[in-house]
Amino acid sequence: MAVESMRRVKTLGLLGTGVIGGGWAARALHFGIDVIAADVNPRMEEWIRGAVANAEGALARLTSAPLPPKGTLSFTTDAADMARRVDFIQENIPEQLELKQKMLADVSRHAPADVLIASSTSGLMPSDLQRDMRFPERLLVAHPFNPVYLLPLVELVGGKATAPEALTAAAAFFRYIGMHPLQVRREVPGHLTDRLQEALWREILHMVNDGVASTGELDESIIYGPGLRWAAMGTNLIYHLAGGETGMRHMLRQFGPCLKWPWTRLEAPELTEELIDRMVEGTQAQAAGRSIRELERLRDDYLVAIQQVLKQFDIGAGSTLRALEERLYADSATHLQAAAAADQPLQTLQTDVRAEWVDRSGRLSESRCLQVFADASDALFQVNGAAGGEREFIAMHSQLAHHARAGALEPIAVSTQVLGVDDNRISLFHWLKRRTDGQLIATAQQLYRYADASSGAPAPLEESARKALQALRTAHARLPVPEQAQSPVALGGS
Ligand SMILES: NC(=O)c1ccc[n+]([C@@H]2O[C@H](COP(=O)([O-])OP(=O)(O)OC[C@H]3O[C@@H](n4cnc5c(N)ncnc54)[C@H](O)[C@@H]3O)[C@@H](O)[C@H]2O)c1
Structure with missing residues (x-):
């Protein structure tokens, strides 16, 4: 084995x-x-x-x-x-x-x-x-x-x-x-989630069958209330909050007796043709002429937005997204470390132009181009211990030049030369090229200042990060100044 x-x-x-x-x-x-x-x-x-x-x-x-x-x-x-x-x-x-x-x-x-x-x-x-x-x-x-x-x-x-x-x-x-x-601790039919989903679904079928509510009304009963709570706290933690100061204990005392009535049923109703018709007609009315594809797009858009909001609270699926991003930044930094020995511009980023990044003419947009360069700078800061703490590099100046078009899904790479470093500033030059043929797409010259992340007040670079960046600058000083560099750079440490 x-x-x-x-x-x-x-x-x-x-x-x-x-x-x-x-x-x-x-x-x-x-x-x-x-x-x-x-x-x-x-x-x-x-x-x-x-x-x-x-x-x-x-x-x-x-x-x-x-x-x-x-x-x-x-x-x-x-x-x-x-x-x-x-x-x-x-x-x-x-x-x-x-x-x-x-x-x-x-x-x-x-x-x-x-x-x-x-x-x-x-x-x-x-x-x-x-x-x-x-x-x-x-x-x-x-x-x-x-x-x-x-x-x-x-x-x-x-x-x-x-x-x-x-x-x-x-x-x-x-x-x-x-x-x-x-x-899941042990195997049970339906695992965990589908058992919970099925309980809800079974009750929906009963209520539609009995003419108590339409599919739309039953969906409203979730999406304006419990559904909003579930995404971050689930059922049990939310019920704990519903019990006031004594939490779940009080909640069980108050509502526990109803469980004996019970409100709901344990067996699904017969799926008669009439019930099937009601379910289909109900959901068609809810779709209001929108195709499955359109609804899928809407669902996908809000699923992305919800996860990004949850990320800010470091809760539920937002914590998963946060952990994924930390891993992606760390991997990009590791990749950079592996390439850092050579006396040449650093390969700071490799990615593909995402479909989202192209403008209406189908080319990598200016703002996304800047974002790619900022990600490349971040990777360089991370690997040199100048990112991720209470202080960070903040962009002061960026000069972007476009040279050729890059379309959706094209593989691209950024290489970066350190032009200058002093006690709390760094000047970088980036080249963005297409990986398939080496075509230069854009360049950027950027000046960053090290600062307190919350107040923005300038702060001196930590000793180890300053040394690492200056060592890089010393190595890069042997390279020619990029011909596309727009302005002389006069930072110390070279
Ligand atoms: N649809 C859901 O929401 C969902 C969610 C979670 C899990 N699942 C599970 O995922 C599995 C697939 O569900 P689905 O909705 O994607 O089904 P599906 O019918 O969309 O796809 C099944 C695919 O399997 C192929 N197939 C059939 N026999 C095959 C064989 N012998 N060799 C290779 N391919 C074969 C079919 O051609 C088809 O493309 C099921 O076990 C389902 O319970 C489904």
């Missing part, structure tokens, strides 16, 4: 590329993981490429932290071939136990022993899924939520044969791609 030494995931294999497979692909590719997608239906190649492109806009707005170059997507109808070439397999075929058992057993015969295999199943038990597998200890349930590319939750469930190391290693991978792995 080799899961203890599970490999670093560079290539993710997907088995089944429908709604969920497409979502996994978009998320993994965005964070620099290559994807090999396998589906019995060859027409799904076009579908998955469309799904990835469709997710790009919202994903690009999720964070402005520097991203690694996007992963590449390939497609096959040969699941065995996929299994031989990947570091982690995520299964997303239809929710049928026998089909999943057969396919999981099949791929397990081709995937090397240290390749984890996870199932997206909404409610099946991992012990059943791993029954016929080779190396069943590497099977776990990793249940995501639609849209997988924006919702961070993934429930992890082990079966009787699952090795604990498999769950730990899978959690590390999911965190790497910006998710919140929630380890």
Whole structure:
């Protein structure tokens, strides 16, 4: 059994590329993981490429932290071939136990022993899924939520044969791609979240069936109230607050008796044609002529916005986003450290032009160009210990020059030369080039001052950061002054 030494995931294999497979692909590719997608239906190649492109806009707005170059997507109808070439397999075929058992057993015969295999199943038990597998200890349930590319939750469930190391290693991978792995203590049908969702859904069906409310009214009962609370605090912590000073204890005393009545039912109503019609007509009225695509776009936009707001409070999915950004900045700094030895401008940033960054003429916009340069400066400050504390470099002056066009999704890189350093200022020159042909896209000359982050008052650089930056300046002083530099730079330390 080799899961203890599970490999670093560079290539993710997907088995089944429908709604969920497409979502996994978009998320993994965005964070620099290559994807090999396998589906019995060859027409799904076009579908998955469309799904990835469709997710790009919202994903690009999720964070402005520097991203690694996007992963590449390939497609096959040969699941065995996929299994031989990947570091982690995520299964997303239809929710049928026998089909999943057969396919999981099949791929397990081709995937090397240290390749984890996870199932997206909404409610099946991992012990059943791993029954016929080779190396069943590497099977776990990793249940995501639609849209997988924006919702961070993934429930992890082990079966009787699952090795604990498999769950730990899978959690590390999911965190790497910006998710919140929630380890379920023991396998139960429906895991945690779908049991809760089903309870609500069952009651909705009853109320629509009994003519108590329409689908729209029931949605209003959530979105104007509990839904707003749930995103940050869930049900239990919110009820704790509802109990006043004595919290949950008082809440249970007050409302506990109603649970015995009970208000709600435990069995779903019969799905009669009439009930189905009511549900369909109700939701069509709510959609008010908007297509599924339009509604998906709206949903994606507010999901991004909510996570950014939660990030400010370091709560729920906002904490996950914050942790992801810290990891992305740290990785970009590590990449820079690796390149720092050479006597040449530093490779401070590598990324792709995101679809969001182009203006109406289809070229990298001025503001996003400046943002890319600012991210490159940040990476340089981080690696030299001059970022992340109570003091930081604040931009005083930026001079931007555009040289050529860069379009959406083009791979780009920034290199940076330190022109001057003194006790609390630094002058940088950046080149932004297309990675495929080296074409110069834009340059920027920037002057930063070190200052107290809250008051903005100038502050001296810490000794170690000043020394590190001056060493860099000394190395870069041997390089010619960039011909595009617009003004002489007269900072000390050279
Ligand atoms: N849709 C959701 O909201 C959601 C959320 C979380 C988890 N899930 C789970 O994810 C899984 C997939 O759900 P979905 O909604 O993406 O389904 P889907 O029907 O959209 O996609 C299933 C895909 O699997 C392919 N497929 C079928 N048999 C195959 C085989 N033998 N080999 C390879 N590919 C095969 C189909 O061609 C199809 O493209 C299910 O287990 C479901 O319970 C779904």
